[in-house]
Amino acid sequence: TRTPVTVTVTGAAGQIGYALLFRIASGHLLGADVPVRLRLLEIPQAVKAAEGTAMELDDCAFPLLSGIDIFDDAVRAFEGTNVALLVGARPRTKGMERGDLLEANGGIFKPQGEAINAGAADDVKVLVVGNPANTNALIAQQHAPDVPAERFTAMTRLDHNRALAQLSKKAGASVADIRRMTIWGNHSATQYPDLFHAEIAGRNAAETVNDQGWLENEFIPTVAKRGAAIIEARGASSAASAASAAIDHVHTWVNGTADGDWTSMAVVSDGSYGVPEGLISSFPVTTADGEWEIVQGLEIDDFSRARIDASVAELSEEREAVRKLGLI
Numbered sequence: 423t424r425t426p427v428t429v430t431v432t433g434a435a436g437q438i439g440y441a442l443l444f445r446i447a448s449g450h451l452l453g454a455d456v457p458v459r460l461r462l463l464e465i466p467q468a469v470k471a472a473e474g475t476a477m478e479l480d481d482c483a484f485p486l487l488s489g490i491d492i493f494d495d496a497v498r499a500f501e502g503t504n505v506a507l508l509v510g511a512r513p514r515t516k517g518m519e520r521g522d523l524l525e526a527n528g529g530i531f532k533p534q535g536e537a538i539n540a541g542a543a544d545d546v547k548v549l550v551v552g553n554p555a556n557t558n559a560l561i562a563q564q565h566a567p568d569v570p571a572e573r574f575t576a577m578t579r580l581d582h583n584r585a586l587a588q589l590s591k592k593a594g595a596s597v598a599d600i601r602r603m604t605i606w607g608n609h610s611a612t613q614y615p616d617l618f619h620a621e622i623a624g625r626n627a628a629e630t631v632n633d634q635g636w637l638e639n640e641f642i643p644t645v646a647k648r649g650a651a652i653i654e655a656r657g658a659s660s661a662a663s664a665a666s667a668a669i670d671h672v673h674t675w676v677n678g679t680a681d682g683d684w685t686s687m688a689v690v691s692d693g694s695y696g697v698p699e700g701l702i703s704s705f706p707v708t709t710a711d712g713e714w715e716i717v718q719g720l721e722i723d724d725f726s727r728a729r730i731d732a733s734v735a736e737l738s739e740e741r742e743a744v745r746k747l748g749l750i
């Protein structure tokens with residue numbers, strides 16, 4: 423039998439954690455033939471709740487789940503970890519300014535980056551889900567100098583999947599017929615879902631839909647503000663869909679994109695498409711052999727350029743803000 427892969431999940435007692443852990447343990451993250459060992463990280467007040475979830479995981483008797491350990495200490499939680507899912511974060515509460523939010527999250531992602539640097543496995547792959555995801559990923563990455571920067575990624579796959587769903591509805595096409603969707607920039611309201619390179623059954627999506635009004639006034643804002651719409655409807659933020667996207671992100675990273683297709687991941691920029699080097703920004707990426715590569719050579723028209731630039735400018739401001747706070 424194969425050696426288990428160690429997966430660390432932070433914020434394990436939260437609502438995304440609750441939707442995520444059962445899918446990891448049942449084999450959806452890494453594959454139906456890959457045993458996993460879970461290491462859960464929570465804050466001390468939530469350890470008991472995480473223990474409850476662990477009891478339920480036991481009760482599922484998943485054949486692939488070879489163990490669960492729970493920690494309230496990041497150093498121990500990331501020991502030997504191969505896949506780190508950084509879900510726990512400090513949410514924005516009433517009266518909190520953006521600087522306060524970045525500072526509170528710096529207090530979480532700096533020590534977690536250091537712990538990954540100190541103890542994770544050599545092949546560690548990191549996905550940051552907790553918001554502000556791109557900048558939290560940047561903070562963690564900056565405190566893990568011995569880990570290759572490309573191992574730190576942030577999640578825009580939920581935005582990507584939301585864009586697939588909206589396009590599929592509009593075009594009356596199956597999600598399975600859509601390829602080459604792209605989310606550019608920040609996982610925030612400034613993100614840019616791009617239909618100009620997407621395809622429906624091999625034909626250009628923007629041309630097939632042929633409705634610039636819908637694209638500008640419905641598609642883009644619906645995708646960008648979907649999180650708020652879910653909160654409005656459900657009375658709680660996206661959880662199962664976020665967990666599903668996290669599964670997709672890692673699964674695609676490990677197992678590769680299909681021929682002729684790509685996905686969206688926020689990854690460390692090498693300067694491609696004018697995105698300043700070092701920012702963790704969403705790009706179209708292909709994956710193979712556990713590594714990602716930014717899709718090169720796409721033509722970016724003025725409409726797309728303006729939107730990519732606006733989202734990337736927000737990321738630059740966030741980087742400046744965390745620099746000023748001494749967090750990187």
Ligand code: NAX
Binds near residue numbers: 434437439510
């Ligand atoms: P919950 O508040 O339900 O759960 C968060 C959990 O994290 C709590 O159990 C809390 O105790 C724990 N936590 C806090 N600080 C921690 C630390 N230092 N170490 C370990 N655990 C810690 O939030 P949930 O709905 O699960 O969302 C988690 C994060 O995902 C939030 O930051 C949220 O904004 C973000 N999201 C990101 C998305 C994305 O697409 N990138 C979409 C969904 C989601 O909104």
